[in-house]
Amino acid sequence: MGYFYDGILKAADMLLNMDAATFSAIEATLASTACALLCAMTFGLPLGFLIGYTDFPGKKLARLVSDTLLAFPTVLIGLLVYIFITYRGPLGHLGLLFTLPGMVIGQTILALPIIVSWTAQAVENLDPRCRQTLLTLGASPWQTALHTMREVRYDLAMVCVTAFGRVVTEVGVAMMLGGNVRYHTRTMTTAISLETSKGEFAQGIAMGIVLLGIAFIVNAALTWLRHRGRA
Amino acid sequence: MNKFSKTLFGALLSLAFVLPAQAETLMMATTTSTDNSGLLDFLAPSFKAETGIDLKWVAVGTGKALEISKNCDADVLLVHAPAVEKKFVEEGFGVDRRQIMYNDFVIIGPKADPAKVAGKTTAEALKGIYDAKAVFVSRGDKSGTHNAEKKLWKANSLTPDQEKFYISAGQGMMATINIAAEKGGYTLTDRATWIKFAAKQGDANPLAIVVEGDKALFNQYSVMTTNPARCANVKVELAKQFEDWWVDPKTQKRIGEYTLEGKQLFFPNAGK
Numbered sequence: 001m002g003y004f005y006d007g008i009l010k011a012a013d014m015l016l017n018m019d020a021a022t023f024s025a026i027e028a029t030l031a032s033t034a035c036a037l038l039c040a041m042t043f044g045l046p047l048g049f050l051i052g053y054t055d056f057p058g059k060k061l062a063r064l065v066s067d068t069l070l071a072f073p074t075v076l077i078g079l080l081v082y083i084f085i086t087y088r089g090p091l092g093h094l095g096l097l098f099t100l101p102g103m104v105i106g107q108t109i110l111a112l113p114i115i116v117s118w119t120a121q122a123v124e125n126l127d128p129r130c131r132q133t134l135l136t137l138g139a140s141p142w143q144t145a146l147h148t149m150r151e152v153r154y155d156l157a158m159v160c161v162t163a164f165g166r167v168v169t170e171v172g173v174a175m176m177l178g179g180n181v182r183y184h185t186r187t188m189t190t191a192i193s194l195e196t197s198k199g200e201f202a203q204g205i206a207m208g209i210v211l212l213g214i215a216f217i218v219n220a221a222l223t224w225l226r227h228r229g230r231a
Numbered sequence: 232m233n234k235f236s237k238t239l240f241g242a243l244l245s246l247a248f249v250l251p252a253q254a255e256t257l258m259m260a261t262t263t264s265t266d267n268s269g270l271l272d273f274l275a276p277s278f279k280a281e282t283g284i285d286l287k288w289v290a291v292g293t294g295k296a297l298e299i300s301k302n303c304d305a306d307v308l309l310v311h312a313p314a315v316e317k318k319f320v321e322e323g324f325g326v327d328r329r330q331i332m333y334n335d336f337v338i339i340g341p342k343a344d345p346a347k348v349a350g351k352t353t354a355e356a357l358k359g360i361y362d363a364k365a366v367f368v369s370r371g372d373k374s375g376t377h378n379a380e381k382k383l384w385k386a387n388s389l390t391p392d393q394e395k396f397y398i399s400a401g402q403g404m405m406a407t408i409n410i411a412a413e414k415g416g417y418t419l420t421d422r423a424t425w426i427k428f429a430a431k432q433g434d435a436n437p438l439a440i441v442v443e444g445d446k447a448l449f450n451q452y453s454v455m456t457t458n459p460a461r462c463a464n465v466k467v468e469l470a471k472q473f474e475d476w477w478v479d480p481k482t483q484k485r486i487g488e489y490t491l492e493g494k495q496l497f498f499p500n501a502g503k
Contacts, residue, residue: 086302086303086304087302087303087304087462087464088302088303089302092303095464097304098258098287098289098304179289180289180290181287181288181289182287182288184287196406197263197267197402197403197405197406198267198405198427199405199408199409199427199428199431
């Protein structure tokens with residue numbers, strides 16, 4: 001239990017003293033997570049909406065594939081992307097391995113199925129009468145689709161929070177593709193993993209507390225936005 | 232949010248299939264022991280000051296470090312598995328191998344020493360552990376330490392791999408020592424990690440050194456460059472500066488000056 005107490009003290013110490021290594025890790029974590037979420041949302045939200053809103057052959061299969069990928073192990077994503085971006089791989093000339101952009105690729109793949117599946121689910125869960133009512137009121141198909149998007153916007157916020165939680169806490173992709181390079185690709189989670197392997201348990205717990213603090217701030221900000229939106 | 236914009240920019244650039252601009256940085260693949268012991272953090276600032284090169288490193292097991300170099304993803308290597316390294320050079324994956332320093336391994340085990348091997352030679356101790364079927368925890372991760380351990384068993388014609396008392400951890404050195412402590416087992420460790428473990432445990436340390444100082448336990452570190460003939464991306468000029476810097480008398484002296492908990496860990500021996 002001593003580790004936990006020491007961990008809390010160290011977390012406070014790191015934040016108060018603006019520890020350079022800690023802040024670099026926080027920055028790397030937030031930068032890569034934000035970029036990965038942006039990429040995943042750009043592709044995932046329209047795709048999920050399409051799967052949930054429209055009917056097309058292979059729709060069930062698409063959903064099944066996306067749902068299966070929810071169980072994609074992060075280490076495997078890391079390994080697969082590694083094979084593509086290593087210098088001897090097909091994308092090797094880009095020099096992405098052990099860089100933040102390299103990490104973002106893996107994290108985007110991690111976040112994508114979460115966003116697609118949950119967006120599709122949110123759209124499907126809407127009361128079907130809503131759509132019928134809109135159509136009988138004379139709305140065009142485009143207006144109906146737009147209104148449906150408005151209806152599910154709070155669910156989509158939750159989808160993004162879930163994807164954020166998954167990406168910000170994962171360690172497999174970050175370790176494999178980022179390489180845990182100090183001041184460059186060391187994230188909060190790879191730092192925790194490193195401290196643990198060094199036997200610095202208290203330091204690891206301190207980093208964990210800081211990570212949870214960040215997640216709290218992000219969620220608090222979203223909650224605030226939601227309330228403002230409803231008011 | 233400097234790093235944020237850099238990442239976004241880098242991601243966009245990569246999407247556009249343009250090579251991201253490279254500063255004067257050198258990528259090194261190294262072993263966990265050089266990183267975890269704090270030696271690299273101690274030396275990196277002087278490397279930067281004297282050569283102007285920004286040294287980045289990934290710290291992994293020696294096996295993975297060599298694999299990274301094989302795939303051309305690192306310019307230089309700092310590793311400790313001489314036999315494997317020589318083969319690596321012979322097969323044309325690495326060039327310009329230079330030995331720079333050594334540290335030593337120790338065999339540690341429970342204070343009660345159930346196999347009664349304390350103070351014996353390495354050969355006798357391994358035989359004793361094997362015969363007593365005492366728990367032995369192996370790294371089991373193809374690291375330099377793991378290679379050294381396998382070599383020691385082999386040199387004594389012992390094959391413990393299939394035995395029940397032989398635990399293959401598949402983890403780093405500190406994690407392996409922790410397992411040994413929990414299970415009351417023996418293990419082979421580099422001295423640096425042992426000193427750190429012992430300093431943390433203090434008087435409550437359940438483990439102690441049983442064999443040390445045997446020549447068979449010396450652990451040679453070398454630097455190498457990824458073969459530029461295979462990997463066109465290797466920064467040959469910077470790599471040469473890197474290798475020259477390690478064997479430079481000034482650096483060699485500094486290696487000897489690094490201490491952990493007041494104890495010298497690495498012994499420079501470039502050119503010897």
